[in-house]
Amino acid sequence: MKSCRLDQANAKDGCVDRSRLLKSTDKMSVARHVLKCSRFAFHSTTLNCSRSFSTSQCKMTSRHKNSKRIEGLDKNVWVAFTSVAADPSIVNLGQGFPDIPPPSYVKEALAEASSVDRMNQYTRGFGHPSLVKALSQVYGKVCGRQIDPFKEILVTVGGYGSLFSTMQGLVDEGDEVIIIEPFFDCYVPMVRMAGGKPVLIPLRLKSGNKTGTSADWFLDPEELSSKFNSKTKAIIINTPNNPIGKIFSRDELQMIADLCIKHDTLCFSDEVYEWLIYRGHQHVKIATLPGMWDRTITIGSAGKTFSVTGWKLGWSVGPEHLIKHLQTVMQNTMYTCPTPLQEAVAQGFQRNLELMGQPECYFSSLPEELELKRDRMAAILQEAGMTPVIPEGGYFMLVDITSLNQDLSHMEEDEAYDYKFVKWMIKEKKLAAIPVTAFVGEESKKHFEKYIRLCFIKQDSTLDAAEAILKNWRKV
Amino acid sequence: MSRRIHARRTEGIDKNVWVEFTQLAADYKAVNLGQGFPDFSPPKFVQEAFCDAVNGGAQMHQYTRAFGHPRLVQSLATFFSRVTGHEIDPLEDVLVTVGAYQALFCAFQALIDEGDEVIIVEPFFDCYQTMVKMVGGKEVYVPLRPKVEGSLSSADWTLSAEELASKFTPRTKAIVINTPNNPLGKVYKTEELQMIADLCIKHDVLCISDEVYEWLTYDGNKHVKIASLPGMWERTITIGSGGKTFSATGWKVGWVISSGHIIKHMKTIFQNCVYHCPTAAQEAVARAFEREYELFGSPESYFQQLPAMLHHRRGKLASCLQSVGLQPIMPEGGYFMIVDISSVKVDFNDDSTKDESYDYRFVKWLTKEKGLATIPVSAFYSPEHAKEFDKYIRFCFVKEEATLDAAEQILRKWRQGK
Numbered sequence: 001m002k003s004c005r006l007d008q009a010n011a012k013d014g015c016v017d018r019s020r021l022l023k024s025t026d027k028m029s030v031a032r033h034v035l036k037c038s039r040f041a042f043h044s045t046t047l048n049c050s051r052s053f054s055t056s057q058c059k060m061t062s063r064h065k066n067s068k069r070i071e072g073l074d075k076n077v078w079v080a081f082t083s084v085a086a087d088p089s090i091v092n093l094g095q096g097f098p099d100i101p102p103p104s105y106v107k108e109a110l111a112e113a114s115s116v117d118r119m120n121q122y123t124r125g126f127g128h129p130s131l132v133k134a135l136s137q138v139y140g141k142v143c144g145r146q147i148d149p150f151k152e153i154l155v156t157v158g159g160y161g162s163l164f165s166t167m168q169g170l171v172d173e174g175d176e177v178i179i180i181e182p183f184f185d186c187y188v189p190m191v192r193m194a195g196g197k198p199v200l201i202p203l204r205l206k207s208g209n210k211t212g213t214s215a216d217w218f219l220d221p222e223e224l225s226s227k228f229n230s231k232t233k234a235i236i237i238n239t240p241n242n243p244i245g246k247i248f249s250r251d252e253l254q255m256i257a258d259l260c261i262k263h264d265t266l267c268f269s270d271e272v273y274e275w276l277i278y279r280g281h282q283h284v285k286i287a288t289l290p291g292m293w294d295r296t297i298t299i300g301s302a303g304k305t306f307s308v309t310g311w312k313l314g315w316s317v318g319p320e321h322l323i324k325h326l327q328t329v330m331q332n333t334m335y336t337c338p339t340p341l342q343e344a345v346a347q348g349f350q351r352n353l354e355l356m357g358q359p360e361c362y363f364s365s366l367p368e369e370l371e372l373k374r375d376r377m378a379a380i381l382q383e384a385g386m387t388p389v390i391p392e393g394g395y396f397m398l399v400d401i402t403s404l405n406q407d408l409s410h411m412e413e414d415e416a417y418d419y420k421f422v423k424w425m426i427k428e429k430k431l432a433a434i435p436v437t438a439f440v441g442e443e444s445k446k447h448f449e450k451y452i453r454l455c456f457i458k459q460d461s462t463l464d465a466a467e468a469i470l471k472n473w474r475k476v
Numbered sequence: 477m478s479r480r481i482h483a484r485r486t487e488g489i490d491k492n493v494w495v496e497f498t499q500l501a502a503d504y505k506a507v508n509l510g511q512g513f514p515d516f517s518p519p520k521f522v523q524e525a526f527c528d529a530v531n532g533g534a535q536m537h538q539y540t541r542a543f544g545h546p547r548l549v550q551s552l553a554t555f556f557s558r559v560t561g562h563e564i565d566p567l568e569d570v571l572v573t574v575g576a577y578q579a580l581f582c583a584f585q586a587l588i589d590e591g592d593e594v595i596i597v598e599p600f601f602d603c604y605q606t607m608v609k610m611v612g613g614k615e616v617y618v619p620l621r622p623k624v625e626g627s628l629s630s631a632d633w634t635l636s637a638e639e640l641a642s643k644f645t646p647r648t649k650a651i652v653i654n655t656p657n658n659p660l661g662k663v664y665k666t667e668e669l670q671m672i673a674d675l676c677i678k679h680d681v682l683c684i685s686d687e688v689y690e691w692l693t694y695d696g697n698k699h700v701k702i703a704s705l706p707g708m709w710e711r712t713i714t715i716g717s718g719g720k721t722f723s724a725t726g727w728k729v730g731w732v733i734s735s736g737h738i739i740k741h742m743k744t745i746f747q748n749c750v751y752h753c754p755t756a757a758q759e760a761v762a763r764a765f766e767r768e769y770e771l772f773g774s775p776e777s778y779f780q781q782l783p784a785m786l787h788h789r790r791g792k793l794a795s796c797l798q799s800v801g802l803q804p805i806m807p808e809g810g811y812f813m814i815v816d817i818s819s820v821k822v823d824f825n826d827d828s829t830k831d832e833s834y835d836y837r838f839v840k841w842l843t844k845e846k847g848l849a850t851i852p853v854s855a856f857y858s859p860e861h862a863k864e865f866d867k868y869i870r871f872c873f874v875k876e877e878a879t880l881d882a883a884e885q886i887l888r889k890w891r892q893g894k
Contacts, residue, residue, distance in 0.1 A: 066741040067587055067588055067589045068589055068590075069585065070748070078542065100534075101534050117515075117516070119726060120725075120726045125492075158750060160751050160752075161750045168483060169482060172485075173484075186748065190748055193748050266481070310754060310755035311756075312753060328482075329486060333749070334574045334578045334728070335577045336728065340526075
């Protein structure tokens with residue numbers, strides 16, 4: 001029965017989470033820990049309660065089940081894999097967060113903000129004034145247009161929160177939304193939660209001479225065109241792309257734009273990695289192409305911009321007639337984002353706005369730093385007999401593990417090869433990655449199951465540890 | 477675009493009293509007794525906790541556990557297990573959210589389906605209505621009414637047992653209560669909660685209990701948690717707020733405590749909504765709760781000091797209002813008091829508001845003409861009952877003495893006819 005399976009899955013997740021909790025607090029006894037990890041954790045916990053288990057419980061479980069909108073949306077790759085990799089003996093190149101420190105001025109700005117009384121209380125719901133003004137200046141400059149800070153910008157809880165506000169505000173029951181594979185995994189459940197229908201189209205590996213980079217993946221123009229119809233509400237693009245690291249070229253974006261205009265659809269452009277562009281490449285904003293500003297929502301992230309993923313601030317930029325619907329969602333979901341964090345990000349932007357184009361600007365210095373790490377990571381992987389896909393942007397790298405010919409037939413679970421490989425690698429090699437089929441639909445799994453995703457925005461000691469494991473790969 | 481762009485779920489919920497009235501107060505630089513936030517700072521130990529978190533190492537600035545920072549869920553579970561006498565599992569029974577506002581959102585999204593009925597006790601914090609609308613639920617209202625005409629305490633506002641019972645139907649999925657209540661300040665007694673609990677159990681209904689002002693009770697009134705009544709733990713969703721608890725509304729850290737089988741559905745909404753809350757603010761709230769755990773019940777506890785201070789502010793505002801001939805309804809708890817303005821005659825002289833309800837017109841006039849911001853109470857009522865309650869306005873007294881003094885000046889000048 002479905003609810004039992006969910007209970008067991010949660011018990012398993014909860015079990016690993018608890019081991020992490022034990023390390024940080026030591027407050028729970030080992031006996032209780034073991035008890036709670038048992039298969040029937042839910043029931044035994046209730047029996048331990050001071051209150052008796054009322055018979056209304058059984059009747060209620062059937063009546064008080066989840067609302068239909070979350071049917072089938074409970075599984076999430078991050079909840080599963082990040083808890084597994086939380087073991088400190090594992091070198092974690094899985095979940096995408098830096099273990100390098102954020103710029104010190106950003107942390108200082110936060111400490112300073114919280115010492116100002118007013119900064120500890122509610123600010124403007126749609127975005128703290130100093131932040132939306134800074135964003136309008138930065139993006140106004142980048143886009144070459146005037147952006148109204150109050151009507152054309154919404155501050156949200158992370159890029160994730162912007163995606164959510166966009167879907168809830170603009171996607172209705174029955175709307176089709178085109179999603180390019182591989183995609184950041186939340187796009188599909190968010191579209192479904194809004195009652196929309198995801199329509200998938202894969203990036204395909206070109207035949208013939210390959211560059212060994214993310215530029216080897218492309219969208220087939222005819223295939224893309226065939227996905228658009230009268231029910232298509234929007235297409236979601238992500239550039240630079242997570243997980244491949246592809247940067248969509250101007251021509252590619254123009255092709256997408258032409259279809260959006262022809263079919264009168266919206267474009268949701270997830271550009272959270274917009275500053276992480278490596279040499280020889282340029283980030284192009286689809287919203288700046290002719291006819292696109294009025295139909296595009298562009299999403300950004302403070303977490304990715306300033307290496308502070310734990311701040312969870314993001315933003316949506318777009319025309320007033322679209323942003324107003326996202327604002328309606330915001331005022332009915334969270335109402336406002338934390339004030340001191342917004343003030344600190346505003347200051348981070350003000351500082352870097354003045355430095356834009358110069359090497360001291362964080363938007364230049366961070367990609368410069370990361371490019372070295374990218375190249376180092378690629379070299380280490382090649383040495384170990386794997387085939388990295390050099391990303392043009394972002395902080396992830398796809399790795400083709402086919403040539404390792406790792407035998408995983410002993411692993412019984414009915415999962416894609418990359419899922420098994422990552423689990424095996426975590427256990428046997430103490431190195432964590434993310435399986436790439438987490439980012440694709442069923443039909444595309446076979447094209448991506450020999451790839452794993454590594455995150456390289458890590459300090460040298462982490463990369464050293466990864467190098468040690470990879471150097472010894474063939475020896476065990 | 478030639479066709480409808482927005483999703484239908486955003487229809488009818490685009491107006492928002494806070495957006496409208498906060499803007500107005502700012503535009504007129506009014507003395508702001510409107511929106512509910514302190515204009516004094518959070519206590520020192522809370523500010524220090526935040527600073528310590530910010531300087532607490534690299535991991536404080538990166539993602540933490542999705543459903544709640546481990547240190548925070550542990551401290552919440554430990555703290556509230558002791559308060560309720562019920563063992564709360566930190567990982568299964570607790571979900572941390574972006575303010576109590578998002579906790580409410582997750583509850584409605586996870587549990588209410590199209591066509592489900594949700595009973596809302598009036599006056600209600602306005603978002604309950606819009607959130608139920610957004611999920612396609614059907615709002616069913618039941619008002620608190622003053623037992624006696626011209627009663628002067630929130631204690632006299634009660635639910636009629638028959639009227640309440642009549643609202644439960646086979647389609648009722650949940651009832652939403654708020655204690656201490658915003659805007660009235662009512663603190664529900666055990667017998668009142670028992671009456672609600674009996675109906676929930678009889679009709680197999682969930683109870684969403686918004687308890688953000690749980691520490692702010694006056695005159696010896698005790699906050700009672702409906703989840704602690706027999707048969708209620710497994711059907712109650714209890715919501716709390718770091719912002720209201722520690723006078724730091726701008727941090728937006730809230731939480732839900734409930735039975736694991738309900739929390740898991742809220743987790744599904746949450747992981748498809750924001751996925752994480754900010755780390756440093758959660759760490760700070762955790763440290764604050766650890767301190768309060770040790771000091772609970774002692775005079776150094778902020779949960780003793782804050783209500784004591786606000787008790788005084790409540791009295792100050794009430795006597796100032798009375799001295800100018802306005803009749804406040806003394807709240808037993810919370811941040812607010814509502815004031816009956818029916819005895820006051822004002823010529824609004826403002827065409828722009830002529831189609832609005834009396835209290836909306838009054839509040840706008842008071843803000844624009846006198847520079848004092850408040851909130852109209854009919855914003856907290858359903859369309860069907862708003863007319864009965866359009867002669868009240870809401871004041872927030874969780875303000876510095878200087879702010880209350882400034883308000884007093886304005887009120888005196890006005891009533892003296894200047």
